[in-house]
Amino acid sequence: MIAMDATDPNGWHPFSPSAAQNAGPIFDQLLPRLAPGSRVFEIGSGTGQHAVHACTRRADLVWQPSERPEALSALRDNLERHPTPGVQPAIAYDTRTPLAAWPPLDAVYTTNTLHIMPPAAVAALFASLTDMLQPEQAFYSYGPFRFPAQPLVASNEAFDASLRRDNPDQGLRSIDWLTALAADACVVLEEALELPSNNHLLIWRRFAPSSNSI
Numbered sequence: 001m002i003a004m005d006a007t008d009p010n011g012w013h014p015f016s017p018s019a020a021q022n023a024g025p026i027f028d029q030l031l032p033r034l035a036p037g038s039r040v041f042e043i044g045s046g047t048g049q050h051a052v053h054a055c056t057r058r059a060d061l062v063w064q065p066s067e068r069p070e071a072l073s074a075l076r077d078n079l080e081r082h083p084t085p086g087v088q089p090a091i092a093y094d095t096r097t098p099l100a101a102w103p104p105l106d107a108v109y110t111t112n113t114l115h116i117m118p119p120a121a122v123a124a125l126f127a128s129l130t131d132m133l134q135p136e137q138a139f140y141s142y143g144p145f146r147f148p149a150q151p152l153v154a155s156n157e158a159f160d161a162s163l164r165r166d167n168p169d170q171g172l173r174s175i176d177w178l179t180a181l182a183a184d185a186c187v188v189l190e191e192a193l194e195l196p197s198n199n200h201l202l203i204w205r206r207f208a209p210s211s212n213s214i
């Protein structure tokens with residue numbers, strides 16, 4: 001399980017050691033893919049460390065963090081302790097309840113959430129991509145995943161088992177299942193970038209439904 005309850009000397013409380021470790025590799029890949037001035041909507045921001053990391057490295061970004069209502073105040077407190085130009089006040093969002101109006105965005109981003117939220121919440125997130133994204137816009141999701149015809153490496157197998165032991169609704173998601181959910185939302189998996197510790201940054205792209213489809 002990813003520790004979210006630690007604190008650190010720089011005023012992060014809660015603090016996620018894994019978010020601190022993976023921010024460098026993730027944003028080395030992600031930032032060059034974001035056009036100047038991009039507006040990024042982050043789902044399940046957790047501690048807010050990635051929002052601050054991204055906007056510290058790229059002052060032109062407009063970053064919209066979000067969290068489930070029950071976890072929102074901890075996120076807001078962290079962000080207030082780390083005021084960073086470009087990081088917007090965090091908003092409440094649980095993927096099971098689509099927002100009445102999506103924030104203005106050019107990309108959607110989430111890390112280490114799809115194996116934590118229950119399958120219905122994962123499905124709801126993908127279903128909402130149709131409305132959130134315009135054609136050609138991207139959804140970036142980082143974490144450990146199951147790839148077709150590839151056994152999990154031992155560390156991911158153990159992580160998956162511990163997640164399921166704690167909560168049967170949690171567990172590493174299969175790319176096949178995610179791809180099927182995405183197809184229903186007019187979204188395609190464009191790239192799966194290998195990152196350290198057997199994690200991947202998945203790049204999903206919204207396509208326009210073909211004009212002759214029924």
Ligand SMILES: C[S@@+](CC[C@H](N)C(=O)[O-])C[C@H]1O[C@@H](n2cnc3c(N)ncnc32)[C@H](O)[C@@H]1O
Pocket residue numbers: 002004016018019043044045046047067068071093094095096110111112113116117118121
């Ligand atoms: C392991 S933490 C990852 C937090 C952060 N993204 C990071 O990488 O440090 C999982 C996050 O998923 C969020 N989450 C779980 N279910 C959710 C849902 N249905 N909608 C939105 N966020 C959800 C949790 O609140 C939590 O912040």
